Amino acid sequence: MAPVPSRxxxxxxxxxxxxxxxxxxxxxxxxxRLMTSPAPHSMARKAALAAxxxxxxxxxxxxxxxxxxxxxxxxxxxQGCEDPIAKCLTSMHIDLSGSCSIKITSLQSHGSxxxxxxxxxxxxxxxTNYVECPAEGAxxxxxxGCEDKLEAVRRAIIKGLASFVYGLDEYGEFNxxxxxxxxxxxxxxxxxxxxxxLNLVYAITTTDVVPADLVQDDDxxxxxxxxxxxxxxxxxxxxxxxxxxxxxxxxxxPCPDNxxxxxxxxxxxxxxxxxRPRGHMATWRDGPRWCACHRRSCAAEPHGLRPLxxxxxxxxxxxxxxxxxxxxxxxxxxxxxWCPGGTAGDGYGCTTCEAGQYSVVGGYCEDCPPGTSSNAGxxxxxxxxxxxYSDTPGAMECTQCPExxxxxxxxxxxxxxxxxxxxxxxxxxxxxxxxxxxxxxxLSSQATHVVAVSSVxxxxxxxxxxxxxxxxxxxxxxxxxxxxxxxxxxxxxxxxCSIQISPISDPSCSDTTDTSTYEYGAIQQRAYFYQDPASxxxxxxxxxxxxxxxxxxxxxVRRSLMLSISAAAGSDLTTSWFAATIDxxxxxxxxxxxxxxxxxxxRSAPPP
Numbered sequence: 094m095a096p097v098p099s100r101x102x103x104x105x106x107x108x109x110x111x112x113x114x115x116x117x118x119x120x121x122x123x124x125x126r127l128m129t130s131p132a133p134h135s136m137a138r139k140a141a142l143a144a145x146x147x148x149x150x151x152x153x154x155x156x157x158x159x160x161x162x163x164x165x166x167x168x169x170x171x172q173g174c175e176d177p178i179a180k181c182l183t184s185m186h187i188d189l190s191g192s193c194s195i196k197i198t199s200l201q202s203h204g205s206x207x208x209x210x211x212x213x214x215x216x217x218x219x220x221t222n223y224v225e226c227p228a229e230g231a232x233x234x235x236x237x238g239c240e241d242k243l244e245a246v247r248r249a250i251i252k253g254l255a256s257f258v259y260g261l262d263e264y265g266e267f268n269x270x271x272x273x274x275x276x277x278x279x280x281x282x283x284x285x286x287x288x289x290x291l292n293l294v295y296a297i298t299t300t301d302v303v304p305a306d307l308v309q310d311d312d313x314x315x316x317x318x319x320x321x322x323x324x325x326x327x328x329x330x331x332x333x334x335x336x337x338x339x340x341x342x343x344x345x346x347p348c349p350d351n352x353x354x355x356x357x358x359x360x361x362x363x364x365x366x367x368x369r370p371r372g373h374m375a376t377w378r379d380g381p382r383w384c385a386c387h388r389r390s391c392a393a394e395p396h397g398l399r400p401l402x403x404x405x406x407x408x409x410x411x412x413x414x415x416x417x418x419x420x421x422x423x424x425x426x427x428x429x430x431w432c433p434g435g436t437a438g439d440g441y442g443c444t445t446c447e448a449g450q451y452s453v454v455g456g457y458c459e460d461c462p463p464g465t466s467s468n469a470g471x472x473x474x475x476x477x478x479x480x481x482y483s484d485t486p487g488a489m490e491c492t493q494c495p496e497x498x499x500x501x502x503x504x505x506x507x508x509x510x511x512x513x514x515x516x517x518x519x520x521x522x523x524x525x526x527x528x529x530x531x532x533x534x535x536l537s538s539q540a541t542h543v544v545a546v547s548s549v550x551x552x553x554x555x556x557x558x559x560x561x562x563x564x565x566x567x568x569x570x571x572x573x574x575x576x577x578x579x580x581x582x583x584x585x586x587x588x589x590c591s592i593q594i595s596p597i598s599d600p601s602c603s604d605t606t607d608t609s610t611y612e613y614g615a616i617q618q619r620a621y622f623y624q625d626p627a628s629x630x631x632x633x634x635x636x637x638x639x640x641x642x643x644x645x646x647x648x649x650v651r652r653s654l655m656l657s658i659s660a661a662a663g664s665d666l667t668t669s670w671f672a673a674t675i676d677x678x679x680x681x682x683x684x685x686x687x688x689x690x691x692x693x694x695x696r697s698a699p700p701p
Contacts, residue, residue: 157193157235157242164300164316165200166283167430169325169334171291172455177207177258177271178285179293179454180472181226183433187253189306193235193246197253202433203228205472207258210638211269211680212673217657218635219626221476221503222675230257246307247276254285259677269677278309281319282334294332296325296428319428337429347440348429351455431455434472445470448489460487464504464626476504495519497535498526499589501621502635509622511590514540516622516632537588543597544584544666549577558654558670565654565672565686569616573602590622592634594656620656634658638673652679652686 168183184200206223233253235245251273259269277284285293296319304315319325322338337352348354432443435451437458446458448469461467461474466488477483477491482505494500494508498519507518510526519526527536549556549570560571573580573596581598595617597603605613618636625631638653652674661667672686680686 157245159189159191159193159235159242159246159306160303161189161191162300162302162306163188164302165298166295167298167428168293168454169282169296169337169428169430170294170327171331172431173453174291174293175453176287176290176293177226178254178273178287180205180207180434181258182254183431183454185295187250189246189302190232193242193249193306194232195235195246195249195253196232197230197250197257199226199228199257202226204470205434206475207473209259209677210673210675211677211686212655212671213686214669214671217669217671218638218655218673219476219502219504221638223473223475224259226258227260231261242306243308243312251276262678267678267681269681278307278316279324280309280314281317281321281324284332291331294325294327294334296334296337296430298428322426325428337431339427339429344427348427350440351432351437351443351452351457352429352440353432353438353443354427354429435470449487462486462626463488464506466491478503479505482506482508495526496533497529497537497588499591500623501589501591501637502623504626505623506626507624509590509624510537511586511588511622512536512538514542514586516586516590518624518630535588539585539587542584542586544582546576546578546580546582547665556670558672564652564683567654567670568611569596569602569618572596572610572616573599575599575601586622592620592622594618594620618656620658625659631660638675652676652683 163186165186166184168179181202182197182199183202186198186200188196188198190196203226205226207226208220208222209224210218210220210222212218230253233249233256235242235249254276255270255273256267258271259267262268272288273285274288275286277286281297283295283297285295287293297316298318300316300318302316307316308314309316319338322335322340325334325338327333336349339346339348339354429440431454432438432452434454434456436443436445437452437456438444446452446467446469448471449461449467450458451461451467451471451474452458453472461483463484463486464482465474465476466483467474468489477488477500479501480499481491481493482500483491484506498508498510500508509516510519511517517526529536556567556570558565558567558570560566570576575598579598580596583593583595583597585593585595587593595613602613602616607613620634620636622632622634625633634657636653636656638655652672654670655673656668656670658666658668672683674680674683674686
């Protein structure tokens with residue numbers, strides 16, 4: 094069922110949420126998910142969650158007050174994860190205001206891209222639409238209806254992470270929620286829990302958050318920075334970040350490939366020495382933090398604020414147990430973090446990938462595959478737009494199709510020409526297609542093929558794309574009575590390799606003058622030939638997703654009923670219909686469109 098405008102849905106929201114403030118309404122279903130999550134929770138936290146649910150249901154209001162503070166976190170594990178949160182927040186700053194609202198800012202990853210196309214069967218549709226990671230998220234208010242401030246602040250951070258990539262609407266509701274059921278704060282690190290996906294591990298490198306506002310998972314211990322390399326360990330290698338932490342004897346050296354560490358902040362070493370050497374971030378414990386500058390100690394700000402910059406010669410580390418001029422024992426280590434998508438490095442910093450390349454978080458720069466191109470510093474390779482193609486790896490830009498050749502589906506590896514209903518692939522006017530005559534008369538022409546429909550089945554035995562679901566309806570299936578029996582379809586292939594699919598042979602729907610139920614034009618469907626990027630020389634047929642001006646319903650939702658046709662055994666074809674959209678809210682709420690879970694990960698592992 095298609096969603097109605099948010100105002101019309103407000104009465105339904107009353108029983109699900111309460112609270113005030115900017116982006117304040119809390120979905121009680123999220124609280125239920127927290128309480129029923131398999132992740133361990135203390136009894137105190139479960140009791141707090143139950144109290145919050147009761148308070149919210151009763152409409153209770155409490156004025157919350159926090160100490161203004163902040164923390165900075167660096168993404169450390171798993172390496173190469175494609176999760177949108179990891180891509181858009183490889184390094185982040187979280188501000189906590191005096192009214193307990195939070196705001197998340199991306200320190201490095203804004204400008205990366207993450208998928209923004211949702212389909213009921215993603216395997217049938219190449220990802221061709223992306224959104225740019227934002228620089229900052231919305232300000233999220235801690236729930237005024239919850240009297241447990243610790244839990245309210247925690248849930249505000251959860252909502253900030255879950256909404257960061259795709260944002261909130263004007264009523265504070267998710268456009269598309271990236272499900273984050275819980276956060277686990279441990280000594281020096283944060284684990285962001287995910288559903289049907291890899292959890293995300295962050296190192297806490299700077300914080301001055303007070304225990305009255307936020308504590309670790311034991312509900313007692315304050316949040317603090319990474320105390321030592323052992324704190325980043327885990328028994329599951331996917332979540333073990335100790336390789337990114339260099340101890341005292343190695344802290345002067347490079348970070349692992351495709352990661353970085355650096356002294357951050359704007360303070361100066363004693364004597365006025367300033368520098369920002371990429372590849373170095375030093376943290377000293379046992380008293381105030383120190384930056385060893387040419388073996389000279391430089392006074393830092395009080396504990397919890399940013400460390401000092403080191404001079405261009407890099408971090409010079411004193412051995413454990415030595416005493417500096419201020420009589421503090423020095424215990425040095427360096428925490429490295431993965432390079433954000435679109436960059437890579439040798440351990441001394443992250444350099445943008447060249448045009449025609451891309452990289453994932455913590456990965457090497459790789460050439461873009463055929464059918465795509467990229468600008469310098471890209472985290473993804475964008476598909477070639479319609480009317481263009483690329484047939485070699487590492488394309489900096491796509492090539493326009495030659496005269497009388499065509500590409501309709503984004504991501505083309507070749508332009509096509511159809512002659513008498515048969516297609517041929519053209520690469521730059523050579524290597525497949527005949528050259529046009531001197532007068533440039535087109536060689537393309539149309540023809541019609543007829544296919545018989547042998548059977549119609551749904552994934553679970555029943556097709557849901559029927560009249561009962563008008564926003565995702567196969568109108569020909571509704572009007573024609575002989576599907577899977579005697580129905581035939583005419584495939585008219587035009588010279589530009591577009592295809593008009595029309596039911597014939599069935600009196601209930603083949604009369605072009607019959608306007609009952611649907612006009613004949615409404616039961617036809619347009620599709621297009623394209624070369625399958627995954628199999629050179631193999632071709633498929635697909636429809637186009639309505640975008641831009643392709644408004645197809647009264648809500649202006651950019652949604653389409655898609656079809657995909659591929660070769661089966663012998664001369665058989667397999668046709669699949671599915672719903673797809675580039676509207677984030679539609680992808681979240683429409684059960685026929687919402688993606689299968691876990692689409693953003695390439696590996697699976699037990700949760701930490």
